[in-house]
Amino acid sequence: xxxxxxxxxxxxxxxxxxxxxxxxxxxxxxxxxxxxxxxxxxxxxxxxxxxxxxxxxxxxxxxxxxxxxxxxxxxxxxxxxxxxxxxxxxxxxxxxxxxxxxxxxxxxxxxxxxxxxxxx
Numbered sequence: 001x002x003x004x005x006x007x008x009x010x011x012x013x014x015x016x017x018x019x020x021x022x023x024x025x026x027x028x029x030x031x032x033x034x035x036x037x038x039x040x041x042x043x044x045x046x047x048x049x050x051x052x053x054x055x056x057x058x059x060x061x062x063x064x065x066x067x068x069x070x071x072x073x074x075x076x077x078x079x080x081x082x083x084x085x086x087x088x089x090x091x092x093x094x095x096x097x098x099x100x101x102x103x104x105x106x107x108x109x110x111x112x113x114x115x116x117x118x119x120x
Contacts, residue, residue, distance in 0.1 A: 041074060048063040
């Protein structure tokens with residue numbers, strides 16, 4: 001058995017073990033993600049409650065809103081694993097970014113406006 005055959009045999013063994021570990025990780029991932037989401041919600045609730053007590057309730061509405069947003073983001077449907085890898089259950093509905101509005105500059109040309117654009 002030559003060096004090439006030994007390398008191929010080792011590569012095949014490593015690939016087979018990687019496939020087994022990958023399958024195990026795919027099976028356990030949703031459960032781990034759900035547990036992490038539950039722990040995160042509890043931690044945020046405890047933190048918001050502590051901040052609310054420490055500030056005398058002055059920021060109660062903002063804390064409640066932030067906690068609700070986090071809870072909502074953790075409750076939305078998560079991606080799941082299909083046979084060919086990670087599959088998103090719903091296509092993205094994100095709209096593409098638009099270009100910033102332009103305005104005339106001192107030289108008569110138009111330029112982008114926005115917080116990152118230097119002022120003339």
